[in-house]
Amino acid sequence: MKFIIIFVLIFHTLSMNLAHGKKVNIDHKKTIVKSGCDLFEGKWVYDESFPLYETSQCPFIEKEFDCQNNGRPDQFYLKYRWQPTGCNLPRFNGEDFLRRYRGKSVLFVGDSLSLNQWQSLTCMLHIAVPQAHYNLVRVGGLSIFTFSSYNVKVMFSRNAFLVDIVGENIGRVLKLDSIEAANTWKGIDVLIFDSWHWWLHTGRKQPWDFIQEGNNRFRDMDRLVAYEKGLKTWANWVDDNINITKTKVFFQGVSPDHVNSEQWGTPTESTKFCEGQAKPLLGTKYPGGPHPAELVLERVLSSMKKPINLLDITTLSQLRKDGHPSVYGHGGHRDMDCSHWCLAGVPDTWNQLLYATLIQN
Numbered sequence: 001m002k003f004i005i006i007f008v009l010i011f012h013t014l015s016m017n018l019a020h021g022k023k024v025n026i027d028h029k030k031t032i033v034k035s036g037c038d039l040f041e042g043k044w045v046y047d048e049s050f051p052l053y054e055t056s057q058c059p060f061i062e063k064e065f066d067c068q069n070n071g072r073p074d075q076f077y078l079k080y081r082w083q084p085t086g087c088n089l090p091r092f093n094g095e096d097f098l099r100r101y102r103g104k105s106v107l108f109v110g111d112s113l114s115l116n117q118w119q120s121l122t123c124m125l126h127i128a129v130p131q132a133h134y135n136l137v138r139v140g141g142l143s144i145f146t147f148s149s150y151n152v153k154v155m156f157s158r159n160a161f162l163v164d165i166v167g168e169n170i171g172r173v174l175k176l177d178s179i180e181a182a183n184t185w186k187g188i189d190v191l192i193f194d195s196w197h198w199w200l201h202t203g204r205k206q207p208w209d210f211i212q213e214g215n216n217r218f219r220d221m222d223r224l225v226a227y228e229k230g231l232k233t234w235a236n237w238v239d240d241n242i243n244i245t246k247t248k249v250f251f252q253g254v255s256p257d258h259v260n261s262e263q264w265g266t267p268t269e270s271t272k273f274c275e276g277q278a279k280p281l282l283g284t285k286y287p288g289g290p291h292p293a294e295l296v297l298e299r300v301l302s303s304m305k306k307p308i309n310l311l312d313i314t315t316l317s318q319l320r321k322d323g324h325p326s327v328y329g330h331g332g333h334r335d336m337d338c339s340h341w342c343l344a345g346v347p348d349t350w351n352q353l354l355y356a357t358l359i360q361n
């Protein structure tokens with residue numbers, strides 16, 4: 001009996017070594033291309049030690065993200081940790097973050113998904129150093145969160161398209177090749193951009209009347225094409241204006257909605273939306289396939305001269321059909337929110353990934 005067990009162990013170790021040898025070769029190749037483990041490839045695992053915080057510890061949290069307080073009855077969605085396939089994600093250390101960025105500034109620029117991530121980061125940092133004095137001011141579309149004892153600023157600038165919308169005689173013009181707001185992005189130490197959702201809006205939610213490129217004006221345009229043109233204007237600005245020795249630039253990958261249950265393989269469910277979804281998808285791939293906007297974003301980023309960090313959160317967030325507020329965001333069934341994310345929740349993982357990337361560099 002003993003002999004058999006030992007034999008099995010030896011055989012097991014041998015085959016592990018063989019498998020390991022093979023893996024090293026693959027990893028070696030990967031290292032050249034991607035410098036290390038791909039943090040964005042992996043799966044969600046249940047972990048009792050999550051969430052990273054309770055929203056009651058975060059006094060400045062916006063009501064729309066505070067799902068538990070808004071009456072969300074289930075709690076499983078709070079208990080998932082992102083597990084990359086090739087390595088472990090370092091646990092977020094807010095004090096370390098503040099020490100590293102002493103005297104520096106972090107700026108999120110984008111839409112309400114950017115707000116979602118900014119809010120998550122400010123909560124995670126405050127909870128790490130609850131005694132440290134903080135100050136939050138809002139000036140127009142700019143929110144400035146300051147940890148004065150570390151002299152760290154974590155800011156959010158609302159800017160849904162990154163390129164400009166200009167009021168003219170004929171109406172509001174979305175200018176695909178104009179990016180005036182960018183002047184305020186100079187001199188920041190960490191920039192994290194996002195843009196996508198507003199490119200889709202039509203009707204009353206569409207905040208422009210014409211699209212302009214060069215001297216040509218259009219009533220409308222294929223939205224993915226317009227998105228790519230706008231992103232290229234942003235990319236050219238970054239290539240021409242950012243000193244990457246001083247400034248780290250991130251782009252938050254496209255944050256997915258869950259408004260069509262056929263995409264995750266349950267067309268028979270009574271609701272097509274995210275409502276009632278209490279568990280993530282546990283595989284590594286989203287049945288609905290890659291997000292078309294993410295493919296556009298990747299194409300633009302790979303054409304840039306400067307190395308930009310893609311915070312490649314699309315797939316891992318696609319797996320989190322359970323992470324949205326549904327009716328526990330703004331409140332009431334008339335407002336079904338399957339775009340934003342509950343806090344605590346998925347954006348905390350985006351910030352763990354941001355932190356992991358920052359400490360790697």
Ligand SMILES: *[C@@H]1O[C@H](CO)[C@@H](O)[C@H](O)[C@H]1NC(C)=O
Pocket residue numbers: 243244245246
């Ligand atoms: C880029 O930033 C670094 C660090 O702040 C500085 O030493 C360098 O002179 C800057 N380069 C340019 C071209 O401004």
